[in-house]
Amino acid sequence: MKSRFDAALRALSAGLPAALAAAGATSAGAAAHDLEIVRTVGAGFAGPGGAFRALDLVVAAPALLLPLGTRALRSGLASALVAGICGALAFDLARELVRNVPAALNRLFSRSAKGGGTGKGEPIGNAEASSRLLSAVAAAAVLTALLAPAWQAEAAAPGGAVTGALLVLLAVRLGMMRSDDAGAGTAPRIVPPMMLVLGLSASYDPLVLLASLAAVLPRIGTELRAARKKKELRWNRGVALHGACAFALGLLPLVIGVALAKRSPEVSVAGPLFTLLERAGTLTPASFALAEIGKPLLLVCAGGAVLSLLVADARRRALPLVLVVAVAVLAIQLGAASGPSRFAPVVLAGVLAAYVLGATMLGALVLAIARARVPFAEASAALVVVLELVLPVRSIDETTARRDARAAHASAIWNDIAWGSAPPASVILVPDRGTMRRIASARAVGQMRGDLVIVPAYDVQGREGQRALIAEPKLAPLYRDIALGIRPEELSLSELGGQRSVLAVFDPRWDRTLSRHLIPAGLMSRFETEPRGASERKKALEAFLPTKERLVRIAVAKSDAELASATATLLRARAIGMAATGERELLSRALDDLRAFAPNDALGATLVRRMVTTKGGPIDVRDLTL
Numbered sequence: 001m002k003s004r005f006d007a008a009l010r011a012l013s014a015g016l017p018a019a020l021a022a023a024g025a026t027s028a029g030a031a032a033h034d035l036e037i038v039r040t041v042g043a044g045f046a047g048p049g050g051a052f053r054a055l056d057l058v059v060a061a062p063a064l065l066l067p068l069g070t071r072a073l074r075s076g077l078a079s080a081l082v083a084g085i086c087g088a089l090a091f092d093l094a095r096e097l098v099r100n101v102p103a104a105l106n107r108l109f110s111r112s113a114k115g116g117g118t119g120k121g122e123p124i125g126n127a128e129a130s131s132r133l134l135s136a137v138a139a140a141a142v143l144t145a146l147l148a149p150a151w152q153a154e155a156a157a158p159g160g161a162v163t164g165a166l167l168v169l170l171a172v173r174l175g176m177m178r179s180d181d182a183g184a185g186t187a188p189r190i191v192p193p194m195m196l197v198l199g200l201s202a203s204y205d206p207l208v209l210l211a212s213l214a215a216v217l218p219r220i221g222t223e224l225r226a227a228r229k230k231k232e233l234r235w236n237r238g239v240a241l242h243g244a245c246a247f248a249l250g251l252l253p254l255v256i257g258v259a260l261a262k263r264s265p266e267v268s269v270a271g272p273l274f275t276l277l278e279r280a281g282t283l284t285p286a287s288f289a290l291a292e293i294g295k296p297l298l299l300v301c302a303g304g305a306v307l308s309l310l311v312a313d314a315r316r317r318a319l320p321l322v323l324v325v326a327v328a329v330l331a332i333q334l335g336a337a338s339g340p341s342r343f344a345p346v347v348l349a350g351v352l353a354a355y356v357l358g359a360t361m362l363g364a365l366v367l368a369i370a371r372a373r374v375p376f377a378e379a380s381a382a383l384v385v386v387l388e389l390v391l392p393v394r395s396i397d398e399t400t401a402r403r404d405a406r407a408a409h410a411s412a413i414w415n416d417i418a419w420g421s422a423p424p425a426s427v428i429l430v431p432d433r434g435t436m437r438r439i440a441s442a443r444a445v446g447q448m449r450g451d452l453v454i455v456p457a458y459d460v461q462g463r464e465g466q467r468a469l470i471a472e473p474k475l476a477p478l479y480r481d482i483a484l485g486i487r488p489e490e491l492s493l494s495e496l497g498g499q500r501s502v503l504a505v506f507d508p509r510w511d512r513t514l515s516r517h518l519i520p521a522g523l524m525s526r527f528e529t530e531p532r533g534a535s536e537r538k539k540a541l542e543a544f545l546p547t548k549e550r551l552v553r554i555a556v557a558k559s560d561a562e563l564a565s566a567t568a569t570l571l572r573a574r575a576i577g578m579a580a581t582g583e584r585e586l587l588s589r590a591l592d593d594l595r596a597f598a599p600n601d602a603l604g605a606t607l608v609r610r611m612v613t614t615k616g617g618p619i620d621v622r623d624l625t626l
Contacts, residue, residue, distance in 0.1 A: 005132055006095065009139040013091035017146035018084030020396065021155035024403055025076030027069055027445070028412045031562035032341035033157040034441035038269060040159030041071045042444030045261040046437075049275040054257035055204050056159040072445045075158035082162045083155035086352070087146050089169050093176065094138035094356040097321075098363040099131065100314040130370055130378075134363045136385050141359035143392035145352045150292050150343050152399045161337075164208040164345025165352065167201045168324060171212035172353070175219045175320035190219075195243040199250015203257070207277065207331050207346045214323035218316065269433065269440050279335035280342060288338045292351065297391070301358035308360050318360070321353040328353070340402075341562065362388055407554040414554065414563050415442040417547055418523045418570075419449060422503055427453045427472060427496065428524070429504035431573055431626055436464075438566055453500070457482065457507070474499045487511050494529045502527040505570055506577030508624045515580035520544055523570040525577065534583045541589045552596050568598040573626055579607050582618035587611060 029037045038046035040056045041064075063078035064071055145151060154160035174194045194216055201212040283291070289298050305325070308318030328350020336344035366388075370381035407413070415438070422428065430436050436456055442448035455468045460479045469475050477492035487510055494517075496502055503524045506515050518525035519532055520540040555563040575590040587607065594604050603624060610619045 006135050009095075009135055010088050010091045013139050013142045013146070014084040014088040016143060016392075017087045017151065017155060018080045020147060020399065021080035021083050021152055022077055024152060024156035024399075025073050025080060026156075026409065027073045028409055028447060029072045029076070029158050029441065029445060030341060030406070031411050031414070031438065031441070031560065031566065032153075033159065034437040034562075035269065036157060036159030037072060037075075037441045038437070038444050040075050042440065044269070044440065044444070046269045046440065049205075049278055050269075051254060051257035051261050052203065052205050053159065053164075054260065055200060055253040056163055057260075058253055058256070059163050060159065070445060072158045076156050076160075079155050079157060079160035079162050082160075082166055083146060083151065086162060086166050086169055087142060089166070089173060090142045090146070090352055090356060091139055093169070093173060093321075094142050094359045095135050096176070097308065097314060097317050097356060098134050098138045098141075098359045100311070100317060130367060130381075133366050133370065133381055133385050137363045137366055137388060138356075138359050140385070140388045140391055141355045141362065142352070144297075144395050145355035147392050147395035147399060148292065148351075149395075149399045149402045150339060150351055151348055153339075153341055153402075154343055154348060161343055161345040161348055164201075164204045165348040167197060167204060167208055168211045168215065168346065168349035169352070170197045171201065171215035172320045172324060175215040175217075176317045177219065191239050191243040192246040194219075194246075196246040196250045199247040200253065201250070202247075203251050203254035205345055207327070207336060207344065211324050211327040211346045211349055214327050215320040218319045218323070222316070269437050277331075277334055277336065280337035280344075282335075283332060283338045285329045285332045288332050288347075292339060293354070297355075297358065300361050301354040304357040304359060304361035305354075307364060308357055314360070318357060321357050324353040325350045325357070341560075405559055407558040407560065410554040410558065410560050410563055411441070412447055414438070414551070414566070415447045417551060419452065421522050422449070422452060423501035425451050425453070426501040426503055427455060427468075427475070429455050429457045429502065431457055431505050431507065432569060433458065434566060434569055457504075472496075472500060488514070490514060490517075493517070493527055497527050497529045505573035505626075506580060507573075508576055508580075508621045508626070510580075512580040512618050512621075515577045518577050520574060522547065523567065525574060534581070534586060537578070537581075537583065537586050538589075541586060541593075544593065548593055548596065556597060564597045568594060568601065569626065571597060572601065572603055575604065575607055576621050576624055576626075579610070579619040579621050582616070584611055587619075 029041075035046045036053075036056065038044050039050065039053055040060050045051075059082060060075040060078040063074040063081075066074050066077075068074060068077075146155075151162070154165075155162050171194075174190060174197065177190065198209065198212055198216070201209040293301070305318065305322055308314045309322065324346075328346050331344055331346045331350075332338045336347060338344065338347050366381045366384050369384055370378045372380075374380075418438070419428070419442070428439075430439065433456075436454075439448060439454055453468050453471050454464060455475065456462060456464050459465060460469075460482050465479070469479060474496045478488055478496060481488045481492055490511070490513060493502065493514065497517075503521065504518070504527050505524055506518055513531070514527075516531040517528050519528060519536055520526075522544075551563075551567055554560065555567055571590070571594045575587065575594050578587040578590040581587075588611075591604050591607060594601055598604065606624065607619070607621075614620075
């Protein structure tokens with residue numbers, strides 16, 4: 001019966017997080033995961049460290065074959081399934097640790113009972129009932145972590161970070177084992193799976209490799225000390241060869257990532273092939289812990305870590321978890337993604353490890369109540385476990401509230417506003433990598449029109465730029481100007497505009513005469529072959545007001561920081577263009593549009609000061625940067 005009870009809890013720990021994540025998967029994906037969408041759904045080289053995380057594509061590949069919804073939705077379902085596997089594995093880790101720490105306390109209570117006159121050195125109460133209570137505590141701790149917004153944000157995303165977190169958990173599991181757990185000779189047998197996990201971690205992310213190494217180092221140290229005492233070396237050539245082969249096999253996803261980077265995919269975002277850390281977070285470890293865990297549970301997790309390390313029988317099992325938490329703290333301090341809408345794999349693993357450690361404190365509390373010499377002690381302990389089950393429910397409520405705070409299909413709405421109204425076969429001069437990520441993500445999920453010619457103005461010599469030149473040879477004069485490092489000539493853009501409609505934003509390095517050719521159109525501006533008057537720009541800005549209100553509803557009112565930032569980038573360039581024309585009334589309108597998405601924008605404040613201090617005519621914007 002006990003094994004059936006544990007099996008039911010394991011199934012619950014796996015099924016509930018997976019179901020909640022599957023319910024949160026969307027057909028377009030969130031803007032915060034643009035790079036992951038490109039890598040996983042579009043199978044393209046995306047952003048810094050694009051050769052890493054190809055394992056996400058391997059994991060999502062079976063789900064992408066399903067005749068269900070969009071590719072982004074299927075990839076999100078694959079992440080949800082991985083989150084369920086993490087739940088089952090974490091439950092086993094928590095159950096083992098929770099039962100180990102109270103076991104030492106159990107012996108203490110047994111000695112107290114013997115000294116108190118019972119005449120028996122046995123624990124007080126029903127051992128099977130206590131075991132079930134502790135298993136329930138372990139499940140509650142795991143569910144509290146996996147149902148919280150941090151884990152669910154990645155578990156519902158295409159190419160979410162849950163696969164990297166799973167690798168760290170596997171390393172923790174291997175690090176918690178010891179030779180006598182599976183009989184003699186376990187150390188040599190454990191080398192191939194350990195090296196395989198390390199190889200997969202190396203191919204996934206450098207921080208994941210660091211966390212996995214931290215998890216297995218205590219185990220390696222223990223085995224080496226044991227071999228030294230016995231004056232024998234169990235790591236013979238055969239073991240070393242098997243380990244090397246397993247590590248090489250784990251590096252295969254990295255080879256796939258490099259191959260994807262070398263080919264010319266349908267969608268791509270430029271960036272370095274390898275990078276140690278993609279800085280995407282601004283929180284400190286303390287502020288992250290308070291925001292995502294909370295002070296009461298944080299104290300419980302800290303107490304559980306201390307208790308686990310103090311108990312000799314549990315120290316070996318708790319040390320890998322403590323080291324993973326330490327690596328997560330280091331990663332947050334270095335700037336790894338730490339919310340509120342995107343989280344690094346190591347951060348997810350650290351959060352789950354902290355909750356598993358916290359389960360030992362909750363288990364010790366339940367056991368202490370169950371062993372108390374008061375009437376209905378065991379019933380009181382059961383009621384405490386019921387109260388602890390409120391924690392997963394609270395996590396579900398927080399996750400649901402955070403999802404409801406976001407607009408449904410916000411990315412699809414933004415894509416329609418930004419590019420949906422572009423004339424057929426238009427040329428779009430993309431000003432920055434952030435906007436290019438949005439375009440690449442839209443292409444990957446099928447929300448970008450195929451007739452548009454995308455030109456990365458910041459890197460015309462890249463693959464995307466060369467592809468655009470093949471599609472439209474009239475781009476050659478513009479490419480020549482950019483390659484020579486000179487300002488694009490008015491004639492170059494006018495000839496291109498005579499061939500196709502051109503959507504662009506004003507670059508501060510351009511000659512100010514080009515700003516008079518631009519008419520606001522959506523989030524960008526349409527380049528006209530002849531200069532236009534202020535009245536046409538004013539009419540276009542007035543026509544933008546309904547679109548602006550729609551963008552405010554999905555990006556600002558719904559607290560979508562990524563969409564707000566992408567909108568502010570394009571509106572910032574529009575304000576610079578208005579300043580270059582010298583039309584102060586229109587500049588004031590453009591700055592009002594920008595403030596809706598970036599209230600304290602530094603560049604906007606600079607333009608306001610220059611508008612006041614410049615007596616008349618165009619405002620100098622040559623020293624400004626987008």
